[in-house]
Amino acid sequence: MSKHSLRVWPLLFVTLSVVVSVARAQWLVTTVPADSWPISLCHNTQNDYVYCANWGGDNVTVIGGAADSVITTVAVGEEPHAVIYNPVNNKVF
Numbered sequence: 001m002s003k004h005s006l007r008v009w010p011l012l013f014v015t016l017s018v019v020v021s022v023a024r025a026q027w028l029v030t031t032v033p034a035d036s037w038p039i040s041l042c043h044n045t046q047n048d049y050v051y052c053a054n055w056g057g058d059n060v061t062v063i064g065g066a067a068d069s070v071i072t073t074v075a076v077g078e079e080p081h082a083v084i085y086n087p088v089n090n091k092v093f
Helices: none
Strands: 007-011 015-021 028-033 036-046 050-054 059-064 067-073
Touching: 028 067
Parallel strands: none
Antiparallel strands: 007 015, 015 028, 036 050, 050 059, 059 067
């Protein structure tokens, strides 16, 4: 999938998963489970990971873009509502 531009959408209130689709093709590739109230996403182009802030779970789900599966979930504190990737220092905030 790293050859294509990824488009991911958190589905709020409907299901606790993240939808991954290939941007050009516009079809559903897979869904990946996230924690409670997934609210924000960012994509790290260097490692092909997608980070999902879970507002209701007080954590961030790390999704491997190549396998479309959860790598880990990281506790981050109360009600995270945004994540952003900085390509200059290869960090997610």
